Each structure stands twice: as C-alpha cells, then as structure tokens.
Amino acid sequence: xxxxxxxxxxxxxxxxxxxxxxxxxLPISNLAIFPAVLxxxxxxxxxxxxxxxxxxFSFARIVVLLALLAIIISMxxxxxxxxxxxxxxxFIQKEKQSEVDAVKELEELDDELDELE
Amino acid sequence: MFKKVSFIxxxxxxxxxxxxxxxxxxxxxxxxxxxxxxxxxxxxGVMTDIAEVKMETSxxxxxxxxxxxxxxxxxxxxxxxxxxxxxDLYESYVxxxxxxxxxxxxxxxxxxxxxxxxxxxxxKSKIAISTLNKKxxxxxxxxxxxxxxxxxxxxxxxxxxxLDYENFSVGKRVIKKLIVDSEVQTITxxxxxxxxxxxxxxxxxxxxxxxIGFGGSEIENIKGGKYIYITADDDRLPALIExxxxxxxxxxRLSNYTK
Numbered sequence: 001x002x003x004x005x006x007x008x009x010x011x012x013x014x015x016x017x018x019x020x021x022x023x024x025x026l027p028i029s030n031l032a033i034f035p036a037v038l039x040x041x042x043x044x045x046x047x048x049x050x051x052x053x054x055x056x057f058s059f060a061r062i063v064v065l066l067a068l069l070a071i072i073i074s075m076x077x078x079x080x081x082x083x084x085x086x087x088x089x090x091f092i093q094k095e096k097q098s099e100v101d102a103v104k105e106l107e108e109l110d111d112e113l114d115e116l117e
Numbered sequence: 118m119f120k121k122v123s124f125i126x127x128x129x130x131x132x133x134x135x136x137x138x139x140x141x142x143x144x145x146x147x148x149x150x151x152x153x154x155x156x157x158x159x160x161x162g163v164m165t166d167i168a169e170v171k172m173e174t175s176x177x178x179x180x181x182x183x184x185x186x187x188x189x190x191x192x193x194x195x196x197x198x199x200x201x202x203x204x205d206l207y208e209s210y211v212x213x214x215x216x217x218x219x220x221x222x223x224x225x226x227x228x229x230x231x232x233x234x235x236x237x238x239x240x241k242s243k244i245a246i247s248t249l250n251k252k253x254x255x256x257x258x259x260x261x262x263x264x265x266x267x268x269x270x271x272x273x274x275x276x277x278x279x280l281d282y283e284n285f286s287v288g289k290r291v292i293k294k295l296i297v298d299s300e301v302q303t304i305t306x307x308x309x310x311x312x313x314x315x316x317x318x319x320x321x322x323x324x325x326x327x328x329i330g331f332g333g334s335e336i337e338n339i340k341g342g343k344y345i346y347i348t349a350d351d352d353r354l355p356a357l358i359e360x361x362x363x364x365x366x367x368x369x370r371l372s373n374y375t376k
Contacts, residue, residue, distance in 0.1 A: 026200070027165070027167075027194070027196040027197045027200065028165050030163050030164075030165055031160060031161075031163055031165065033163075034161070034163075081196075083155075083166045083169075083194040083195075083196065084194060084195055085168075085169045085192045085193075085194060085195065086195040086198065088192070088204065091190075091192070091204045091206075094206065094224065095188070095190070095206055098206060098208060098222060098224060099177065099186065099208075102177070102186075102208065102210055102220055102222060103177060103178075103179055105220060105235075105237065106177075106179045106184065106210060106219060106220055107179045107180050107181075109219065109220070109237060109239075110179055110180060110181045110182065
C-alpha cells in the first residue's frame, strides 16, 4: 500500500472517528457505533500498513484512538445511563390547572344547555 | 427532524385509534387506567428512544354530571431536553358510557413552539367552538360543524379500543370523522386480523392488527404502512404503533400499565 492510499484511509478514518465522537455526546449516541467502527477499521488498516512500511504512523494512530474513544463513550452511555423524563413541576402544575379550568368551562356549558332546555 | 418525529409520534398514537361509524357502549375503559409508552425511532435497525407518552383516565365531576377525563401527555427524555424539549398535554372530557367528547384541550410546547387549542362540543347545535391561542392568535374562535358522533383525536384513541373486533372480518374498513386542527378530517382503518406482538414488559400477546389511512382515500400500505396493534383481550391495550417516515421508522411501544 502506497503512502497516498494510507493518507486517504486515514482521512476517511478521522472523519468517521470525529462523527462517532460527535454522535456519542448526542442523545443519538447509539448511532455513533457506525461511523466509529468504520473509522477504527480504516485507521487500523492505515496504521498497520504505515508501520509495516516504516512510514510515519502517528496520524493513523490518532484515528484509531479517537475511534476507540467514540466506541467506549457510546457503549458506556448505553450500558450505564437510563432514559428518564425529568420531574417537571411546571408541567404537572399545568396539568392540574387545566383540569380546574376544564371543570369551570364544563359547568358553564351545563348552564348554557339548561337555559336552552 | 426531531419535531417531525415527535409530531408523528403523538399524532400516530392519536390518529391511529379511530372509531367505528356506529356508537359503541364503553365496556373496557374505566377510570384509573394508566398506560405508559416509549416513543422511538429506528434508523438502520438501531432503535433510539425519544419520549415517554402517558395516557391516563380519571373521573371528573361537574355540578350536574360525571365525565371521564382522558389525559395524554408526551415528554421527551432528559437527554433530548437540551436539544428539543417536548411537553405536550392532550385532554378529552367524555361521556362515560359513549366516550363522546364534550370538551377537548390541547396544550403543546415543542422547542420554542407553543400552542393551545380547545374544542367545546355543542351537540344540540351541531357545532364545536374552537379556540386557538398561539403566536399571532389570541382567543381566536371558529365554529366547526359536527355530527352526533364526531370525535377529537384523544377520544378517538379510546373509542377505537372498544370496537367489537371479534366480529370484524379481515379487510373490514371503517371510516370516521374527527376534528384535527379545527377542521373535520376523515380517517380510514382496515382490520387486518390477529398477530402476536412482543411487548416490552409483558411478553407475547395476541393483538388485533389495524392499518391506518389518512383522508379516507386509501389505506397506506406502501413502504410498510402504518399499523396499530390492540391486545385481543378484555384490556384492549394499544400494544404497539408503527409508522414509516422518510428517515426510518417510528415505534410507540406500551411499556407499563395499571388499571
């Protein structure tokens, strides 16, 4: 594998790794695995090829590390965090007030119907 | 996209459970029922949970009558709140026997978008008074012509659960009208028979499978369509709702219930 191909693989790898990292910090962190794994595979190929040919492999190594980091964060979030709805007192209050208002409106409607009859 | 997904999630749970054209007496829905759902979207086979949807029933007393309050809320999970917070409240106050609505209220907060909508059903006058409050509209009232069986979207959910599916033949279609966004709209349901569904915490259950069409024109089976599964037992629980969207598939799964 020539140097240009190794560089191209590393560039695609770093794009995948960065996308994976970005996704891993978002609520859609479970989707981070796709670009991160792609980044890891490309980074590993570039790293091993560069090492074999005794070329500079530091860029490829960064790709591998970033991709691994994205995978670890993504999997960690899957394993150790749970989806929950935050207690929202304002929303609960709104629900209660809505019922109180509704009863008033229904009673007004009842009165209106009584008058019609 | 998130707004679209949350909108579809709420609308689906709502639109999907339409009602039959004939009035059915309620034997399944009682006060005190609490249903909790997980709303998710599926991209490339990976499921991402977005929001929690709750449906609750309670009794409400006015001076002269007793009604059933059907409350439906949709709240995004805390991880989504920083990006797109949804706190939607839908309510329908219905007759206990027929589940026909008297008052419908919708109060939504989706990101920075807020809207309040209310329909007061005046059956004798055959109109519903719609009152809208949102940016640019303050107590904007319109009259919507209704029939004796016109529903709102929340009461439609519950009405669908009380239909007599055991006596439906496969392929039977039901068309019904309900008010959506201050307009009377038509929805078509096709009964597709029974299917077994794996529920989140309750194992496998036999369900009635329904296909939903909008506008009454056709059943949309293209690209997987839109399906609702209601448990084929006395509880008539909405076990699963599925719909295809351009970026994947939306699923609303029943995760917990108490009666």
